[in-house]
Amino acid sequence: MPVPADGLRVALFATCVNDMMFPSTPKAVVSVLERLGCTVEFPMEQTCCGQMFTNTGYFDAAVPTVRAYVKAFAGYDYIVAPSGSCTGAVRHQHPMLARHAKDDALIAAVDDIVTKTYDFSEFLVDVLGVTDVGGYFPHRVTYHPTCHSVRVAKVGDRPYQLLKAVKGIDLVPLPDADQCCGFGGTFSIKNPDVSVAMGADKARHVRETGAEYLITGDNACLMHIGGLLHRENSGVKPIHLAEVLAHTEGGAR
Amino acid sequence: MTTTEPMRRTPAPPSGTFLGMPTFPTNAKAQLNNTQMRKNLRNATTTIRAKRAKVVGEVENWEELRLAGAAIKDRTMRHLDSYLVLLEESLTKAGATVHWARDAAEANQIVVGLVKAKGVDEVVKVKSMATQEIELNEALEEAGVAAWETDLAELIVQLGHDRPSHILVPAIHRNRAEVREIFLREMHLYGTAAPEGLTDEPAVLAGAARTHLREKFLRAKVAVSGANFAIAETGTLVVVESEGNGRMCLTLPETLISVVGIEKVLPTIADLEVFMQLLPRSSTGERMNPYTSMWTGVTPGDGPQEVHVVLIDNGRTRVLADPDGRYALRCIRCSACLNICPVYERVGGHAYGSVYPGPIGAVLNPQLRGIESDIDKSLPFASTLCGACFDVCPVRIPIPDMLVHLRHKVADKKRQGLHLEPTIMTGAQWAFGDHKHFEFMESMAAVAAKVMKKDYLGPMPWPASPWTRARDLPMPPTESFRSWWKRTRGEGK
Numbered sequence: 001m002p003v004p005a006d007g008l009r010v011a012l013f014a015t016c017v018n019d020m021m022f023p024s025t026p027k028a029v030v031s032v033l034e035r036l037g038c039t040v041e042f043p044m045e046q047t048c049c050g051q052m053f054t055n056t057g058y059f060d061a062a063v064p065t066v067r068a069y070v071k072a073f074a075g076y077d078y079i080v081a082p083s084g085s086c087t088g089a090v091r092h093q094h095p096m097l098a099r100h101a102k103d104d105a106l107i108a109a110v111d112d113i114v115t116k117t118y119d120f121s122e123f124l125v126d127v128l129g130v131t132d133v134g135g136y137f138p139h140r141v142t143y144h145p146t147c148h149s150v151r152v153a154k155v156g157d158r159p160y161q162l163l164k165a166v167k168g169i170d171l172v173p174l175p176d177a178d179q180c181c182g183f184g185g186t187f188s189i190k191n192p193d194v195s196v197a198m199g200a201d202k203a204r205h206v207r208e209t210g211a212e213y214l215i216t217g218d219n220a221c222l223m224h225i226g227g228l229l230h231r232e233n234s235g236v237k238p239i240h241l242a243e244v245l246a247h248t249e250g251g252a253r
Numbered sequence: 254m255t256t257t258e259p260m261r262r263t264p265a266p267p268s269g270t271f272l273g274m275p276t277f278p279t280n281a282k283a284q285l286n287n288t289q290m291r292k293n294l295r296n297a298t299t300t301i302r303a304k305r306a307k308v309v310g311e312v313e314n315w316e317e318l319r320l321a322g323a324a325i326k327d328r329t330m331r332h333l334d335s336y337l338v339l340l341e342e343s344l345t346k347a348g349a350t351v352h353w354a355r356d357a358a359e360a361n362q363i364v365v366g367l368v369k370a371k372g373v374d375e376v377v378k379v380k381s382m383a384t385q386e387i388e389l390n391e392a393l394e395e396a397g398v399a400a401w402e403t404d405l406a407e408l409i410v411q412l413g414h415d416r417p418s419h420i421l422v423p424a425i426h427r428n429r430a431e432v433r434e435i436f437l438r439e440m441h442l443y444g445t446a447a448p449e450g451l452t453d454e455p456a457v458l459a460g461a462a463r464t465h466l467r468e469k470f471l472r473a474k475v476a477v478s479g480a481n482f483a484i485a486e487t488g489t490l491v492v493v494e495s496e497g498n499g500r501m502c503l504t505l506p507e508t509l510i511s512v513v514g515i516e517k518v519l520p521t522i523a524d525l526e527v528f529m530q531l532l533p534r535s536s537t538g539e540r541m542n543p544y545t546s547m548w549t550g551v552t553p554g555d556g557p558q559e560v561h562v563v564l565i566d567n568g569r570t571r572v573l574a575d576p577d578g579r580y581a582l583r584c585i586r587c588s589a590c591l592n593i594c595p596v597y598e599r600v601g602g603h604a605y606g607s608v609y610p611g612p613i614g615a616v617l618n619p620q621l622r623g624i625e626s627d628i629d630k631s632l633p634f635a636s637t638l639c640g641a642c643f644d645v646c647p648v649r650i651p652i653p654d655m656l657v658h659l660r661h662k663v664a665d666k667k668r669q670g671l672h673l674e675p676t677i678m679t680g681a682q683w684a685f686g687d688h689k690h691f692e693f694m695e696s697m698a699a700v701a702a703k704v705m706k707k708d709y710l711g712p713m714p715w716p717a718s719p720w721t722r723a724r725d726l727p728m729p730p731t732e733s734f735r736s737w738w739k740r741t742r743g744e745g746k
């Protein structure tokens with residue numbers, strides 16, 4: 001297959017949840033990007049987008065994560081994260097946090113770096129200009145467009161474009177797809193009952209599709225819906241978009 | 254429920270105050286178990302969402318209309334002082350009497366005084382959020398005046414000894430079978446009884462309400478209304494409604510008292526062009542609402558000959574003073590944000606402890622009332638920040654961002670007291686603020702994973718219980734991503 005990236009230097013922002021809990025997702029990103037000819041680097045200074053702090057109201061605690069982000073990724077033209085939510089938080093909240101910190105140097109650095117931060121699906125479709133990444137996934141799947149990927153990062157239909165180009169895939173529409181799954185970060189533990197009520201409806205819709213796999217571009221939402229699906233022994237497996245795209249016909253899985 | 258205190262003129266609302274309510278999560282838990290309410294709300298919100306999406310989709314320049322609506326409101330709020338003075342001048346010139354009220358108590362005192370001066374013991378009411386906000390009905394009741402709600406849904410709430418649960422359809426939590434029961438049980442206690450053989454057909458129920466209200470309309474000497482818009486240039490007040498009950502109240506009685514929040518002012522009649530396109534499509538999902546009434550002071554020989562306008566602040570200038578919060582004053586109370594909200598859909602309006610529920614309530618109440626009470630401290634967290642409310646808001650109120658700013662205010666307050674959360678956050682700041690600390694945490698997680706030898710954790714005691722009560726929790730892997738990267742590709746980049 002063609003190699004569209006031709007050595008393009010890309011920094012991977014793994015995100016804290018993926019780094020610690022779901023390493024197979026950033027590994028899949030590395031494998032897809034390298035397959036497409038990118039040179040992937042992983043700056044060690046990176047930690048987290050900070051939205052756990054920001055969205056709980058602890059702006060001061062979020063500022064060090066903004067500094068860490070700038071330190072890790074300064075100098076890169078392409079910063080790619082397998083998360084619409086973390087991408088959205090960097091683009092939408094880091095400028096506000098830098099201003100909250102009243103630090104002019106940080107404001108300037110942040111305003112520059114946020115324009116270079118991409119969700120994985122955006123980077124593939126918009127920057128590399130590919131929708132067929134050579135994936136093969138002979139399964140029935142459904143896709144939940146996570147709220148922050150759609151409404152903050154605004155990835156639009158890019159994930160669908162990518163999924164439709166995967167060989168062997170049977171992509172079935174998810175009823176009420178645009179409704180929130182109820183995760184909501186700390187909402188999931190501050191308002192656990194409402195969170196579960198929303199998640200239960202989402203999980204029910206997922207089961208209605210008869211899918212073997214539930215795909216999203218955000219592992220945090222997937223942890224919530226997947227946790228419900230696992231508790232009820234539904235047999236539906238949660239999987240990140242990147243991992244689906246990483247599968248190839250000759251691949252191990 | 255069926256017994257009413259003999260001294261009361263109108264059905265008693267539920268006991269207790271909004272501010273005395275427990276936190277949102279506690280209220281929500283109780284509401285989630287109300288099967289009937291959940292079904293009613295699911296049906297109602299699903300229908301109205303689809304209607305709204307259809308009629309909004311027809312308008313090619315919808316986004317420009319939203320931008321215009323937001324811009325007009327913002328500009329008006331920037332010069333609110335001069336527009337309010339202009340409004341007072343125009344109203345006075347047109348023969349109306351303007352009253353100013355700093356808070357709910359002052360507003361109620363003014364209205365009660367005006368009503369008592371007319372020597373009447375009852376008023377008819379047009380559906381109005383401002384009068385719900387100041388709890389005018391109860392103030393009138395205490396003064397021996399019966400305030401009769403004439404909007405169908407508002408009547409259902411009043412006769413049901415209930416509280417409104419939605420800003421447009423206050424009885425949205427009720428279905429028609431419940432409405433029938435309420436009518437049969439209560440109507441005869443307060444006027445014309447429900448007809449025998451009342452069915453739960455919507456047309457039959459509406460007919461019963463019409464008959465019940467007719468004598469009240471014909472008898473009333475005084476009406477109380479709110480206003481959707483108040484035009485500064487002309488002194489014109491505007492009421493947008495569906496049923497025609499408003500038109501009856503605004504035209505039949507001799508005296509009309511309108512209670513209007515100061516943020517309802519618009520500079521000119523021409524500005525209505527934008528809002529009359531935005532409001533009906535966003536609220537009822539109609540291209541145009543059935544009744545739009547406009548009146549400018551007193552018209553000799555036609556309609557009420559004594560017109561009063563009570564302009565209320567009740568916290569609004571405080572909202573205006575906050576650059577992160579003042580967007581809330583753009584709100585035209587269309588209720589689109591409630592109808593789209595997945596949290597509201599499941600818990601209903603009563604969980605929010607205010608006449609303003611849903612996303613707008615979650616940002617408005619803590620601003621209007623301050624973040625002192627348990628309920629107001631918890632409201633900014635009553636959202637997943639999914640952002641659906643912003644997408645549908647006709648005046649582009651950035652509700653998710655505002656919720657985050659209010660959370661910041663609540664967190665600052667918590668830091669002053671004895672709370673666990675700020676301590677946890679300080680610990681987490683240490684862990685996530687520096688990659689070496691983060692790596693340490695990851696190595697601890699990997700050790701735990703090796704010891705537990707499990708993919709998922711089932712139900713666990715506190716502090717894991719809020720998560721694991723209903724959801725399994727995946728275990729971290731034995732090797733984090735960055736450990737894998739270091740092992741396979743070395744320490745460098």
Ligand code: SF4
Nearest residue numbers: 584585587588590646
């Ligand atoms: S916040 Fe916006 S969507 Fe909600 S009621 Fe007000 S105007 Fe309507």
